[in-house]
Amino acid sequence: MISASPHQYRAGGRALGRPEPLLDAALAQASRPEANGAPAILTLKHLANRMEVSHKFLRSIVGDKEGAHYRDFYISKRNGGRRRIAVPSTELMAVQRWIVREILRNQPVHPASFAYARGKSIYACALRHAGAGWLLKLDIHDFFDADFSHLRQFQVIL
Structure with missing residues (x-):
């Protein structure tokens, strides 16, 4: 942690x-991510x-289009039909697992989120909608195959 020893970092x-x-x-x-229990990551090299x-x-991962x-x-x-499954390389999977584990x-998890959250279930999610006057259900066609290359930058707030 950087902020744990600012004098040594300086x-x-x-x-x-x-x-x-x-x-x-x-x-x-x-200070902000560390205050929220996440590691400070200042640059790609630092990461x-x-x-x-x-x-x-x-850098090869970030630049991979x-x-x-x-x-x-x-x-x-x-x-x-067929569903495409994209499996990350062993090295990329290690990077992804580090991010999950350390960050x-x-x-x-947001209280309204039920997917992949420990202690939550499909049943608990359905209960939130029981008795509703209406329910909107939709499927985004080929969502995971969508091309998001036009989105150049993401900001993650921890």
Whole structure:
């Protein structure tokens, strides 16, 4: 944790020749996620160091527009047709599991969310809608195959 020892962080930054305003900004940025039980991640290189993976590998994941880190296979659907399953490479799966273990697992789930939440069930979700005057049910066709490449930036608030 950066904010657990700001003096050591600052001393290390000074030894590397980093300017004081940059060190101040890094410490300020680190305090928010760490206050919420998440690790501070200041740069992609910092993330690579924390995950103990190569910076070059993480850059290849971030820049991958072709899905090179996934292996596709297909399974049959009940209604005919096929469903594409994309399995991450062993290295990418390790990165994803680190993110789940070190960042996401410690974050509270929104009270309205029932999917994949420990202690919640389909039954409990259905009870929230019992007795409603109406229910809107929809299916987004090929949601997981949708092309989201036009979305360039995401901001995650922890």
